[in-house]
Amino acid sequence: MTISLIDSASVMTHILNATPEARPDLVREMWAPMAGMYHFIPGGLDMADVHRQNFGFDADANADRLGEGLDALITADAWRRIEAALETGIAALKAATPGLAVPDLTVLLILGDPSNDHFMTEVQGLSGFGGISGYIALTVWPTPRVLDRLEAIAVHELHHNVRYSPGGVVWNPSTVTVGEHVVSEGLADVFASELYGDSGYTHFVSEQTRTDDAVLAKVATGLDVTGMQDFAAWVLGDATARLFGAEPVGLPTGAGYAAGARIVREYREATGRTAAQSARTPTADILSTALPRLGLAGMTAAEHH
Structure with a gap:
């Protein structure tokens, strides 16, 4: 290549x-x-x-x-x-x-x-x-x-x-879920951290957002949302949603990145599979493993085909 x-x-x-x-x-x-x-x-x-x-x-x-x-x-x-x-x-x-x-x-x-x-x-x-x-x-x-x-x-x-x-993974705009977007951002950030340490994590996500259990729980409630017009609020946060004319959902900037990174790290801890190894792992596999360990059982995004 x-x-x-x-x-x-x-x-x-x-x-x-x-x-x-x-x-x-x-x-x-x-x-x-x-x-x-x-x-x-x-x-x-x-x-x-x-x-x-x-x-x-x-x-x-x-x-x-x-x-x-x-x-x-x-x-x-x-x-x-x-x-x-x-x-x-x-x-x-x-x-x-x-x-x-x-x-x-x-x-x-x-x-x-x-x-x-x-x-x-x-x-x-x-x-x-x-x-x-x-x-x-x-x-x-x-x-x-x-x-x-x-x-x-x-x-x-x-x-x-x-x-x-x-x-x-196929990104189908008509069926893709917030869960796919959240997991993809988490995988990308954790992959960058595997190569470059803490600087791998996207810098516009605050430390408070990264560790806030309420942010994680809120993002988890939106994992099954479909329709890309709603993704900005769930992944990038309310400020970006307002910029693009979407409805805010009560999340800080970069909430989906923070939640995604926590989900992916939990999956890595459970399976031993790095973000590098999981580049093409289906989101449903990652969520079904990670969410119960995070106390968020029952919140899973649809399988992507």
Whole structure:
């Protein structure tokens, strides 16, 4: 398999130096190698819209501030570090599951929008997407915490990518449950922690949320919910739900990540199977093992086929 890391540092430099009228097409050009993510949408999408939906930087915003952010990523050697981390993660997954097929990867790292309060405050400069086989998009603002976690951020998305690649778990938008999303985030975070220690855990989840039994119990009540329009509240929390026009359910930011990590660690303790070994384990198997041990027996998500 191959890792194709887009040279977005050069493209972003070009965008920031371009005339305002030229920038939208340059943004589309930067995202063009990722267009295959949307192969299932007739006619595809305008990749400038995709850029905005991923909290991508506003090319017409303060060029000096964006330039400082880009310089920080370049100084941190972000592109090389992410590629090396993906290679480490792939090796770990293949060692855990001999014969595991890992897709060729196209990877895009971009600056996020520092003027977006939700992006900067609520999710603390991080938006990642790796759930479509063969593609990983990472939108970041280079705070010290984000720069410290670049490797963990990359392998988190890698775990998603392998889980939902051919031969793995099928994400059917009409039948997928909150339980699947929660477990997938837990697996990805625990996998990152197996490689990088505590920095593997997604940093916009507070320590209180990670350990709050009431948060775990509340998330468990939603594991059977279907309909992706409701996932934001159960997994990312009420603030994100409100952002996307969904109904809040009374959960803090990152609640599903916290619950998922506790569920996966409980499953690992019961079975001895690491998150690396469990990349393609059905959610129903993980929940049926972990929930009774957590005192949440009877709360299981539907089997996915």
